[in-house]
Amino acid sequence: MKHLLLLFLGILFLALQTTVFQALPLWMGVPDLLTLFILFLALHDKPLPGALLTLFLAVGLETFSGYFLGLYAIAYLMVFALVQWLAGTFALREMSQQPGLAAISLLLVNGFVYLASMMLEHVSSAPWQWGAVLQRLLIITILAMPVNRWLLSLTAWCDHKKRHRTFFQPKKGNRYRARV
Amino acid sequence: MAYERRKKQPKPINKIALWAGLIGFALVAVITTVGRREFGLSHRLTFEALGRAQVVLTDSAGFVSGFWRHYVDLIGVAQENERLKLEIRRYVALNAEYREAVATNVRLNQLLDLKQSLDTPVLTAHVIGRDPALWFKTLTIDKGISAGVKKGMPVVTIEGVVGQVINVSPSFAKVLLATDPNSAIDAIIQSNRALGIIKGDGHGYHLDYVLKDNAVSKDDLIVTSGMGGVFPKALPIGRVTEIGNDKRGMFHTITVQPAVDFHELEYVTIILQASSLTD
Numbered sequence: 001m002k003h004l005l006l007l008f009l010g011i012l013f014l015a016l017q018t019t020v021f022q023a024l025p026l027w028m029g030v031p032d033l034l035t036l037f038i039l040f041l042a043l044h045d046k047p048l049p050g051a052l053l054t055l056f057l058a059v060g061l062e063t064f065s066g067y068f069l070g071l072y073a074i075a076y077l078m079v080f081a082l083v084q085w086l087a088g089t090f091a092l093r094e095m096s097q098q099p100g101l102a103a104i105s106l107l108l109v110n111g112f113v114y115l116a117s118m119m120l121e122h123v124s125s126a127p128w129q130w131g132a133v134l135q136r137l138l139i140i141t142i143l144a145m146p147v148n149r150w151l152l153s154l155t156a157w158c159d160h161k162k163r164h165r166t167f168f169q170p171k172k173g174n175r176y177r178a179r180v
Numbered sequence: 181m182a183y184e185r186r187k188k189q190p191k192p193i194n195k196i197a198l199w200a201g202l203i204g205f206a207l208v209a210v211i212t213t214v215g216r217r218e219f220g221l222s223h224r225l226t227f228e229a230l231g232r233a234q235v236v237l238t239d240s241a242g243f244v245s246g247f248w249r250h251y252v253d254l255i256g257v258a259q260e261n262e263r264l265k266l267e268i269r270r271y272v273a274l275n276a277e278y279r280e281a282v283a284t285n286v287r288l289n290q291l292l293d294l295k296q297s298l299d300t301p302v303l304t305a306h307v308i309g310r311d312p313a314l315w316f317k318t319l320t321i322d323k324g325i326s327a328g329v330k331k332g333m334p335v336v337t338i339e340g341v342v343g344q345v346i347n348v349s350p351s352f353a354k355v356l357l358a359t360d361p362n363s364a365i366d367a368i369i370q371s372n373r374a375l376g377i378i379k380g381d382g383h384g385y386h387l388d389y390v391l392k393d394n395a396v397s398k399d400d401l402i403v404t405s406g407m408g409g410v411f412p413k414a415l416p417i418g419r420v421t422e423i424g425n426d427k428r429g430m431f432h433t434i435t436v437q438p439a440v441d442f443h444e445l446e447y448v449t450i451i452l453q454a455s456s457l458t459d
Contacts, residue, residue, distance in 0.1 A: 011230065011233050012233070014230060014233070015230065015233035015234050015236075015237045015309075016237060017312045018234060018309040018310060018311070018312050018320070019234050019237040019238045019241065019308065019309050019310070020237055020238075020241045021312070022309070022310035022312065023241065026443065030312055032312070048196065048199030048200060048202075048203055049199060051203050052199065052202055052203050052206060055203065055206045055207070055210060056206070056226070059210060059222065059223065059226050060226050060229075060230045061312075062223070063219070063223050063226050063227040063230065063347075063354070064227075064230070064234075064309055064311060064312070064318070064320055064354070065311045065312055065313045065316055065318065066311065066313055066315070066316035066318065067217050067316065067318070067346055067347075067356065067362065068214075068215055068216070068217060069213040069214065069215070069216050069217065069218075069219070069220075069223060070210055070211065070213045070214030070215060070216070071214070071215075073210040073214075074210075074214065077207075110313075110314065110315075113313065113315065114315055117315060117316075120215050121361075121362060126314075126315045126316075126360075126361045126381070126382040127382070129314055129382070132314050133314065136314070
């Protein structure tokens with residue numbers, strides 16, 4: 001159930017990023033929710049289901065973005081694996097660490113995709129735009145903590161429901177009775 | 181009896197093996213596509229599935245913004261109404277002049293034999309998604325193979341050239357915008373018929389390979405030359421905004437402002453012609 005919810009959220013974030021957020025004025029920038037989501041998966045999900053979900057979302061992103069296939073899949077899997085490995089060694093799950101981690105993840109993904117597409121393109125490539133990159137870094141660092149907190153509380157709620165087996169079950173008995 | 185019951189119980193599936201198998205399969209599927217531009221089955225399926233999510237979100241956003249425009253934004257509508265009434269009186273007078281101009285235009289159009297260019301079937305598509313990356317300029321439209329869209333078909337609006345279809349799935353297609361650095365279109369300067377190639381730079385265009393012998397001035401209109409075989413002739417591309425004054429080299433350095441506002445695109449027209457897209 002938790003992974004179904006995460007899959008739904010991932011698709012929602014991806015769709016938001018490629019539709020509604022693109023209609024925002026240019027000066028507002030586009031929040032990279034997918035990177036935040038994958039960072040959350042890397043920090044709080046099990047390695048295999050998390051990697052599979054990351055792979056699915058990355059493949060989804062590359063169907064909408066760019067023309068070379070496989071780049072986002074590799075970039076996001078790299079970030080996922082790196083953060084998982086680092087989280088096992090250092091205390092990266094702290095809320096205060098999230099903005100820095102998000103910024104590094106965004107830089108890694110963008111840097112990798114830019115370099116790889118530059119190598120694959122034989123004709124020309126867009127110049128690296130520091131202004132736009134810094135704008136996205138600023139947005140992602142601002143959003144990192146609230147998004148992480150929201151995802152944490154959502155998964156905690158999901159775990160609670162699962163533990164008490166209350167998904168899709170009608171409530172029984174006197175629900176107003178004070179619990180002992 | 182108890183022994184028999186235990187024996188009949190199915191073996192529990194090893195979860196780790198299952199996940200590892202799944203991820204291994206997915207990894208192989210992804211790695212085999214690295215660097216390719218053609219959609220395989222997995223990408224087509226994902227494109228189809230996620231395209232639906234984009235349609236839902238785009239439609240919802242359109243509904244909300246429409247609601248805002250029609251109901252909430254009515255403040256000040258009375259003042260605007262008065263102003264518009266005054267404007268209408270002015271436009272009625274202008275309209276008479278324009279009617280005459282339109283009649284002349286219709287006659288001239290008949291003379292110019294535009295019939296051939298109108299023979300090409302076209303298809304209107306809704307823009308449902310945009311490329312979130314900084315380095316690529318593509319968009320997703322809600323028409324695909326089932327509507328007759330094929331790879332390489334030109335995409336335009338009434339303002340001018342938009343781009344070319346690069347990937348298709350049964351219901352959706354991805355369009356490479358003309359502003360993308362990977363895009364190149366054969367073009368011609370309308371005033372002096374000088375040939376060149378329009379290349380995207382991420383935001384606008386550069387007109388390359390125009391010899392310095394040709395006089396180019398600001399605001400010159402750039403149109404498609406029709407030579408590449410992809411775009412029909414004489415579609416507007418943009419206007420010259422800057423001409424470099426570098427003394428070296430054989431060619432002009434020309435910056436071109438696109439005729440189309442790519443940020444505001446909602447609907448596009450696909451020209452359904454059989455064409456080839458060279459990779």
